[in-house]
Amino acid sequence: MEHIFLKSFHVAGFTYYEGAFVFNELKIGTKIDLIYEEGNVHDDFAVELRYKGKKLGYIPREQNKEIAIILKAGHEIFDAVVQQISKDTHPEKQVRVGVFVKTKRKSKSKKTK
Numbered sequence: 001m002e003h004i005f006l007k008s009f010h011v012a013g014f015t016y017y018e019g020a021f022v023f024n025e026l027k028i029g030t031k032i033d034l035i036y037e038e039g040n041v042h043d044d045f046a047v048e049l050r051y052k053g054k055k056l057g058y059i060p061r062e063q064n065k066e067i068a069i070i071l072k073a074g075h076e077i078f079d080a081v082v083q084q085i086s087k088d089t090h091p092e093k094q095v096r097v098g099v100f101v102k103t104k105r106k107s108k109s110k111k112t113k
Contacts, residue, residue: 003100006067008083011049013057015091022054023094032056032080032097036071047071049080049097056095067099077102 011019033050037058040046045068047059059067070077084096 002103006099008098011057012060018054019056030082
């Protein structure tokens with residue numbers, strides 16, 4: 001399956017959640033789960049970022065709306081991966097995640113007579 005790049009961002013709220021518990025396991029290319037958080041009182045379009053069930057934080061508010069709408073509708077068209085790890089920076093800038101849209105492979109169909 002091929003992918004189309006959609007967006008990249010630092011994990012919002014990384015300081016406040018469970019990222020420190022799994023930080024040493026995160027590497028470039030590590031898959032991150034995207035979960036629409038229904039009922040979030042601070043953001044109607046909140047999308048959690050999780051790794052092995054641990055909440056790392058959120059997609060930043062200014063970048064989450066389209067992804068949240070698609071996830072809320074039940075579509076699983078995204079792959080999210082760690083793009084950058086910066087151990088010596090502020091926790092809110094330590095992990096950058098990239099989101100890609102999965103593409104459907106076009107099958108070569110045989111013409112029938």
